[in-house]
Amino acid sequence: MxxxxxxxxxxxxxxxxxxxxxxxxxxxxxxxxxxxxxxxxxxxxxxxxxxxxxxxxxxxxxxxxxxxxxxxxxxxxxxxxxxxxxxxxxxxWMSNELKEDRVHRNQQLFRELARLHTLSAKEIDVSKEERTEHYEKTIQQLEKHQEFLEGFIEECENKTYMSPFELLYCLYYNEISMALRFSKERFEDWYEETKDSEKARMVIIHGKLSSEHFLYDDRGYGHFINFENARYGSPIHDMLPYLSRSLETMPKRNNDAIGLVQHYFKYFPFKQDEKLLFYSYLAYPVPMIQCVEGYYRRQDTKNELKFVRQLQRRYWHLKNSEYVVTSMFEMDKQQQLAKEGAQQQ
CATH class of the missing domain: 3.30.200.20 (Phosphorylase Kinase; domain 1)
Structure with missing residues (x-):
């Protein structure tokens, strides 16, 4: 035009x-x-x-x-x-011309996100029945996924000649199952932690968190834009999509992602139950499961190269997520042990 x-x-x-x-x-x-x-x-x-x-x-x-x-x-x-x-x-119109490195800009983004969550935080009522219903539905879904993974590997192993995708899936199966098991264990821990509670913390979430939606004015102050999806929800719902996108790379030890989460926690610490839920959702290998289900359900001629490449990329994402989740989970365990040791002394 x-x-x-x-x-x-x-x-x-x-x-x-x-x-x-x-x-x-x-x-x-x-x-x-x-x-x-x-x-x-x-x-x-x-x-x-x-x-x-x-x-x-x-x-x-x-x-x-x-x-x-x-x-x-x-x-x-x-x-x-x-x-x-x-x-x-x-x-x-924001100039957005601040000449800073990406890591520093992302730290500013997460610090401002933590401030946003802190100022808008409130507790809402959640009945024990609602919490139990959510727990049972999620566990049922996790077990359904595990049954599918087990059924598909049996089908693959019973074949005389596997397809390239099926062979690759068999190589990855144990790690997918381990991620699913870790996710389920943390979710069960979350329920044990909260089953007697009738409160939950909610914040105003941005709803579409991205470095592209955080712009700088002429004075160098960062501001959020694209608030159309803003609503009250768990702070996890801002963190997870951002982190998941950042982990869509080749396998690497993404210490930058861990650093951003820790930077956010300095200004808005998650409660223990929120951390458990965060770890459960971040470890949940949904992209891998969706890829395998897509291949299994495809009735017409399958494009093996396309599916193999997709599974490979999803596996990289799983390994990157695994590194971040297990690193933070171990850090929490060490901090808890140190705290218990200090109390005993």
Whole structure:
């Protein structure tokens, strides 16, 4: 779309802010608008997404958290404009030109995430029946996955000639099962820790945590953007997707990931039950299981090369997750032993 078309299309929206656009740059889901009142970011979302996230943003501001890119109100006080069945909201444009190394930027991101979680934390009521129901359903799912893995390896081993995928799966089977067993054990530990509790800690989660959604202003302060998925939930729901994506590499000892988690814990320590649940979910080899199930259920001709490559990548992810989880779990055990030893003395 050329510039005159953009100006014609956006002028009715920006009139609500008494802004006259001069020039527009398209950055995908965000438009950079040069205008008579400065430079702005105009974001488009679907009406079904709704504007509940604005309520969460305002709640955080009320609690003293201001590291969120502000959303400007229209002249009549609305925080979004409906135009041609699309919702638009307006923010200042962030320069995001801070020249820092990736590790330092990610540490700032996790420190601000911890502050966000700290300021919005609250306890909610969870009945023992709800907790038990969640536990039983999850255990049932874990056992169902283990049964599938065992059934598939028996089927593979009974063949005279295995396919390349089946052979690779047999090589990986023990490690997949170990990860699943570790996940189940931590989940059982979590239930033992919490089965008599009727409270759970909730925070406002960003919902789409990414270094791309943490921008810097001209003064070097970082701010969150893309809050459309914000909601109250467990802090784990911000941590897990970010970590899982960061572990999608070739096998390596990802001490940077461990460092980020520890950095976050300095400002927002997880309770023991939250840690157990975090370890359980992070160790759960869901990507591997989904890959194997996809191969097993494929009825037509299978693309062996495609499935083998996919299984290989998922295995790398499993090993990277294993290193992070076991390292942090062992650190916790050592700290607990040291604490018990100090108390005995």
């Amino acid at each position: 050329n510039d005159s078309n953009w100006l014609e299309r956006l002028s009715p929206i920006l009139e609500n802010y008494q802004i006259k656009p001069y020039f527009v740059e398209d950055f995908g889901s965000v438009l950079k608008v040069y205008s008579n009142k400065g430079t702005f970011a105009l974001k488009k979302i679907t009406p079904t997404t709704g504007t509940d996230f604005i309520r969460h943003v305002h709640l955080l501001y009320q609690k003293g958290y201001n590291r969120i890119v502000p959303i400007y109100p229209t002249m009549d006080g609305r925080y979004a404009v409906l135009h041609n069945n699309e919702l638009y909201y307006l923010m200042p």
